[in-house]
Amino acid sequence: MPIFVIFIVVSFSFYLFYKVKEVRSRAIYEKNWLSSKAKLALGLFLTAFGLNIFTMVNTKPQLWVAIIFCVYGLFLIIAGYKRYKYYLPFAIEEAEQHKSLHKA
Template identity: 50%
Template sequence: MAIFVFLIIFSLMFYLMYKVKYFRTQLPAEKKWLSAKSSIALGSFVFFFGVNSLINPLSTVAIVVGIILLVVGLGSIWAGYKAYRFYLPFAIEEAEAVKEAEMKEKTVMD
């Protein structure tokens, strides 16, 4: 189905976007937070790929591979979501500290 092809491409694009952001940031908590988000996106990619292979199975091997991809994708989504929820408060705290430091630096410069 075309919707699963769209979802596969969409999740792959999000994975690449989060990985680029991961390599561009210097903050450690934000790196882990972005890594968790990219894990969710990659898990979605694998999951939708597995669903797509199960929709129109060509053989028994395709069914087995599809089921394996579904399980691996769901596991990656679950682990990424848990990491996302764990690192989110640290990333927020880190961003606020950086913002405060920039504000202090700006007031000193004036």
């Protein structure tokens, strides 16, 4: 289905975007926060890829591959979201401290 293909391309683009930002970041909590966003995007990519495979299943091995992609993608989404919520306040505090240091 074309909607899954679009979702696959967009989520993989976000994954690459956040990975590049993570590598370029020097702040520790911001790096962890960006890593969690990248993990979320990768989970969305794998889940969309697995759902796309479901639309074209012909054999049992294809079905198992689709299930594995979906389950692992959902695991990454959940883990990424939990990490995102955990690191967000620290990243905000770190950004405010960085801002106040450069302001003075």
